[in-house]
Amino acid sequence: MNFKKNKTNMILGVSEWVSTKLGWKASHIRIAFVVSVLLFGFGVGLYLILWIVKLLSK
Numbered sequence: 001m002n003f004k005k006n007k008t009n010m011i012l013g014v015s016e017w018v019s020t021k022l023g024w025k026a027s028h029i030r031i032a033f034v035v036s037v038l039l040f041g042f043g044v045g046l047y048l049i050l051w052i053v054k055l056l057s058k
Contacts (some may be wrong), residue, residue, distance in 0.1 A: 012049045 011025075012032065019026040033047060 010051055011047055014047050014054060017054050018050055 011030070015026045015029040015033065018024075018029050023031075036046065
């Protein structure tokens with residue numbers, strides 16, 4: 001249960017960070033994430049990469 005909560009917080013945090021960098025709404029980024037997972041299956045990997053970039057850019 002705690003792992004699921006951490007993963008959700010990571011996705012929300014990354015989408016907020018990316019939205020400030022790209023000038024998009026965070027909700028649009030989350031929708032793109034869901035669509036990429038459903039259609040292409042690489043959305044989770046993309047978020048992990050963005051999360052690592054976010055950590056390294058601090």
